[in-house]
Amino acid sequence: MSGKVLMKGNEAIGQAAIEAGCQCFFGYPITPQTEISAYLSRQMPKIGRVFLQAESEIAAINMIYGAAGTGVRCMTSSSSPGISLKAEGISYIAGAELPCVIINIVRGGPGLGGIQPAQSDYFQATKGGAHGDFNMPVYAPCSIQEMVDLVQDAFDVADIYRTPVMVMGDGMLGQMMEPVEFTERPKRELPEKTWAANGLGTRKTHNVINSLFLKPEKLEEHNEHLQRKYKAIKENEVKYELYNCEEEVDLILVSYGTTSRICKSVIKLAEKEGIKLGLIRPITLWPFPAEAFEKTLSNTKHGYMAVELSCGQMVEDVRLSVNGRKPVAFFGRSGGMVPKPTEILENVKAYIGGAR
Template sequence: MGKVLMKGNEVIAEAAVHAGCKYFFGYPITPQSELVAYMARRLPEVGGLFLQAESEIAAINMVYGAAGTGVRVMTSSSSPGFSLKQEGISYLVGAELPAVICNIVRGGPGLGNIQPAQSDYFQVTKGGGHGDYNLPVLAPASLQEIVELTQDAFDIADKYRTPVILMGDGMLGQMMEPVEFNERTAAELPKKDWATTGTRGDGGPKIITSLELDAESLEKRNWNLQEKFSHIKEHEVRYETYLIDDADIIIVAFGTVARIAMNAIKQARREGIKVGLIRPISLWPFPEKPFLETRDNVKAYISVEMSAGQMIEDVRLAVNGHAPVDFFGRTGGVVPTQEEIYEKLIAVSGGVLV
């Protein structure tokens, strides 16, 4: 196919199609509406089905129904709409149904605005809905990485029978970059002998539900889920590092903020300040390993976010008191600049490199 110039939201949609997704249920909300519009045009071309639901709540429950039949299915939204999906997401987890849910984050709380933000971090990494659960969360930083992580999201969902969140900020959804897609064939999709596809020749009827009225039976189901989450934590951690081997200060950032921070790091390096970067790609499970490997030698970490400070809690847990953890953030849809991050680096270095 070669490289094509596309907008981020459309890249997500096309990558999903290449991953074998033929079913999409959604509702338009800025700044991810292009994703919905693209799916409306694209899915009929590949023999799939697009349906604009009457609400975000309806959309996630349609995803539940489609996932129960074993097909690859997806929905998307932006922050307020994603909040409305939380009950349905909890049902998907309880019923162990695979699906991919995209959240292109905007400023909040409430209706907020349509500018980019990362302030849904708590919601996606700490469960979001009711009950004891976690969701794998992938956070791309470029449009080519969107291609790879969208396809990975479907694979992880099928492998563990769980919903997977693909999260980006509004800037990532709206920017344009050249991308290249990888073909995936139907033969590579896993067999789903648990799916409700009828009773002929597949071992009889199947029941998919998250309802378990007996307390001890529900507890057993919960411990089985926790075992699954532990397996995901062991095998599905993703991160990238940059110049951390000799770093005195390490910035921690994800998504497009990491790209801005990278330029500030290069600027600081030219001034002789040894700065590195840890970029979590999986927000859950959070990458603890690079912190374990650096925290005894690093003089400070700085969590840089488009929020009032959310990922910093996971950074502090990973550092576990071995070094100070500072914070720089912009919120409400304001994007931090390279110069602001650089100035924060200078301020921190003045306190720890004396």
């Protein structure tokens, strides 16, 4: 695609995957992300690529395991309960060091919950997402254009580190429409996939894809290898935005995704009332951008306020990053309720008025 086009978020994700060279998509429909599958079901066959609607989320993630094991770029998508069903497969993929992209368009929970936007999958995404000692990079776009860019970045990061990568949006981002442009991304140096199980070729022995280590010393060695990889990701792949944090402010809001857009409106409203606010917007939820707090600690009078579409999850990482050096407050809505800018501002004023 060339030039700007008006696209729904979910469909833009599908096109971004195509632009990134995704060869295989395996998924299962669930609101509010079904349009990703619907879009790719039309587009992938036209260009000789694989689209397959699996019989379940569990089947889809295991198909990803198989496709990723051959070295091709592949993607799956789902929403909250569907990601829970994929959890075992995600852990196997991480253990076998297979690159792939996983999309989660979050809906309200727990349980079946509702189809409205939420951010209540933060713990699931950033604290492993399944069993075992592993992490995966998690991107949190705040616009359709950023969603497009981060999906394409996610494929590169997956290949570089041999890891699953998640792009986590919400029902609002998935369903809204905005103009997007599919520009050529800066090219990163990608390693050759000498590990892939794609035939013998010139090798003398077959590659084997596996996450089973029956000898404890071998499993520990593998885990230590994974931890070194996650350390490298933390050092090289952190992304965040600092907004209005250059000078001293009364309070710094911390939010991501859809909520961060609302918080920028809050900052403009507060300015009219003589209240100075800043914003830290994590773009990578894992690795979490702790350095953003080091940079801003001396610039905030009353500390930080995490604003989330949850009952309070990211706020724990904010508190860990601040480490008691400034107060950390929280404001959240849940169940798909999206706060108005005026509602957040009222909570900010109440907090600042009571802060010492």
